[in-house]
Amino acid sequence: MLLRNCWYVAAWSSEVRHDAPFARTIANVPLVMWRSGTELAVLEDRCCHRGMPLSSGTIEHEHVRCIYHGLRFDATGRCIEIPGQARIPPSAKVRTFPAVERHKWIWVWLGEPSAADESTIPDTHWVDDPAWSCKPDGYLHYDVNYLLIADNLLDFSHLPFVHPDTVGGSRDYASHSPTVERRPDGVRITRWTPQTSAPGFVQRVRPYPGLVDRWNIYDFSAPGILRMDSGMCESGSGGHQGERIGATQFRSCQALTPETECSTHYFFAQPHNLGAEPEVTEAIHAGMVDAFLEDHAVITEQARMLERNPAMRMVPLGVDAALLHFRQVIDEKLRQESAHA
Known part of the structure; x- marks a missing residue:
């Protein structure tokens, strides 16, 4: 077993960019990261449609697009576009994770989001x-x-x-x-x-x-x-x-x-x-x-x-x-x- 309710170092700041998704698995959880404007997006690396890794896709207008059927997701994990379908089901979303960028490291919390206390990140x-x-x-x-x-x-x-x-x-x-x-x-x-x-x-x-x-x-x-x-x-x-x-x-x-x-x-x-x-x-x-x-x-x-x-x-x-x-x-x-x- 591996801990969930803790802050893990997920990447160096230099590894996560605006123009391409970055994949890393932490404690058996596949993550995809990118920069969306001033935000740091950290999502489960799995499209909610057919499970394709989102990290295999592209970044378009600060959102990630799945390479399989083209679904596009914003930094909150919400699907904002389904090619060929106007209605987007409310369940079309991907899990997100609390993330903090501090002193060149990107820290991610895998556990219960409400328990993610930034003050506990080591100096x-x-x-x-x-x-x-x-x-x-x-x-x-x-x-x-x-x-x-x-x-x-x-x-x-x-x-x-x-x-x-x-x-x-x-x-x-x-x-x-x-x-x-x-x-x-x-x-x-x-x-x-x-x-x-x-x-x-x-x-x-x-x-x-x-x-x-x-x-x-x-x-x-x-x-x-x-x-x-x-x-x-x-x-x-x-x-x-x-x-x-x-x-x-x-x-x-x-x-x-x-x-x-x-x-x-x-x-x-x-x-x-x-x-x-x-x-x-x-x-x-x-x-x-x-x-x-x-x-x-x-x-x-x-x-x-x-x-x-x-x-x-x-x-x-x-x-x-x-x-x-x-x-x-x-x-x-x-x-x-x-x-x-």
């Missing part, structure tokens, strides 16, 4: 804050359940092993246990690693000749949203005490959106404070893509093995506290939705 303002720089288009597709990716993001002890040359740094990173704070919608994880090597993706844009003190402090909330304050400074320069002057800082924003029970959309951006030079931002983004492709390979291989042996019992370790709590949060939310179905 990711760093993505388009002029004080920070990033490339707002990070995306990977996974053919695995989104919770396996969440497991990966909730336990950074894998960094020096999976990512030795990208985001990992030295192996001593894994020896420092994080603080895990349980929250109603997820967890907050705080990890400090003093006197360690700067990771490769940082060294390529801002070389550190000596050791650094490094931090990763992040919230991971349902359905799968990560917002992280991370960075490093010269070892002993006061980072742990909150002294950030001259430090390299990031505000990573990542979102896991299940496509189906067996596939996932992964959105990411890495806002940084190293200036607005395009080549720096491009290098940082490329470093993150390299790291996330390393995760992709490992998680995909893991998923294929679990498919071969679904009854495998995983041995829990101390580093699993955060991911176990997050799964409990998801299970509880699913129980609540089932109880009110």
